[in-house]
Amino acid sequence: MTRITVAKGDGIGPEIMDTTLKIIKAAGAQIEIDEIEVGEKVYLSGNTSGISNESWDVIRRIKCF
Secondary structure (H helix, E strand, C coil): CCEEEEECCCCHHHHHHHHHHHHHHHCCCCCEEEEECCHHHHHCCCCCCCCEEEEEEEHHHHHCC
């Protein structure tokens, strides 16, 4: 099983990612998903990059984004 990091983001991102992940799983991909939060909500919480340090840590640890 391969671990991947998924960031659904804003706007249509969540809908697109949900559908994409369904297709990938239906194709038989053996993946384990670590979801991180990025985008406007993170930005409005005071993180001007739109991605938290915790999310960067997950990306660095999993190495597949």
